[in-house]
Structures are given as structure tokens and as C-alpha cells.
Amino acid sequence: MRNFDLAPLYRATVGFDQIADLMDRVLTSDVSQPTYPPYNIEKTSDDTYRISIAVAGFTDEDLSIEVREKALIVSARKAEEQEDRTYLHRGIATRAFERRFHLADHVRVTGAAHENGMLHIDLKREIPEALKPRRIEIAKGAGESVKAVEDHQTEKTVN
Incomplete structure (x- = not known):
């Protein structure tokens, strides 16, 4: 039986559902592990x-x-x-x-x-x-777009 709720973890995070599922499985499993x-x-x-x-x-x-x-x-x-063995x-x-x-x-x-x-x-x-x-480059100037940064990176790799 769990004493706390994992719902806030689901509400405040994205992509951590596997960790929450693992915690839920560990906390609800039988305590008497082999x-x-x-x-x-x-x-x-x-x-x-x-x-x-x-x-x-x-x-x-x-x-x-x-x-x-x-x-x-x-x-x-x-x-x-x-079967012919006898153990003391x-x-x-x-x-x-x-x-x-x-x-x-x-x-x-x-x-x-x-x-x-x-x-x-x-x-x-x-x-x-x-x-x-x-590392992501930051575009210089107000008129440049993100696409320009991607084009600039492509030019570097091509040259």
C-alpha cells in the first residue's frame, strides 16, 4: 500500500512517466522478495x-x-x-x-x-x-531567423 500520490509528478513533468511507473511498481510490489x-x-x-x-x-x-x-x-x-545419492x-x-x-x-x-x-x-x-x-548557436541581429542559423551550420559542414 502506498502512502503518497504520484499525481503531482505526472502533472509537473514531461517524459518522466517511465520513472514514475518504476516507482509505482517498486512501491506496490510485494515486500517479501525472494x-x-x-x-x-x-x-x-x-x-x-x-x-x-x-x-x-x-x-x-x-x-x-x-x-x-x-x-x-x-x-x-x-x-x-x-536418485542413488543419500545426503546426511x-x-x-x-x-x-x-x-x-x-x-x-x-x-x-x-x-x-x-x-x-x-x-x-x-x-x-x-x-x-x-x-x-x-551547443546551439544564437542568431545575431533582430532580422535573422532560426533557419538562417541552420543554413549557416549546414554551410560549415559542407565546406
Whole structure:
């Protein structure tokens, strides 16, 4: 149950609906999230991240990593074990799991490695050139129009 209303955010902003939807989803979701398997999310530099998941007992063939609809989905399913084993104590959990991580715009998976019982997934935020900041020239004089500035920029690139 939410204790506050996100309506003012919708009224006062344009284009932030994805953030508001994410906040709404996080605040209304069930509090009892699964804790298996444990994982870390670290920021390795300004635009790179690493998700490390403890997957002891799983092989590369048991693990699956998929990106679908702006979500990173990591799942594991252990192959059928031999029935002739008798455990006196079984403390290593190898039950199937599925973990979802919602990815921001322009974040892509760059690689994954499975070593020493840890699955490391590297991510990078790559902002397209069209979305990077750019300087806009201001037209000189009252009679010039914005089109003149655009024509001037075109001449510079052609020459």
C-alpha cells in the first residue's frame, strides 16, 4: 500500500512517466522478495556496472541469461540428479531460480563470466550521439531567423 500520490509528478513533468511507473511498481510490489540466490550490483565506473550472483553448484549449461523488454533475466535449472545419492545434510541449495533486473534506457549487457561459483554480468550505459548535449548557436541581429542559423551550420559542414 502506498502512502503518497504520484499525481503531482505526472502533472509537473514531461517524459518522466517511465520513472514514475518504476516507482509505482517498486512501491506496490510485494515486500517479501525472494533472497535466493544472493547477488551484488556494483558500479565499476561512471557508465559501467557489474551484477555478481552466487550460483554455487550450477554449471554453465544450467544457467541462462536473456535480455527481453528492457529486463535482464537470469535463470537456472539444475539437471536431474542421480536418485542413488543419500545426503546426511544438504546445505547447498541448487533449486531453480529466476532473477529479473530492470534495465534503464541505453544500458546493454557487454559480457558474462562464470567463475568460482559466481556469475558476473557486465553492463554499460551507452548514450546515443543524438541524445548527448550539443551547443546551439544564437542568431545575431533582430532580422535573422532560426533557419538562417541552420543554413549557416549546414554551410560549415559542407565546406
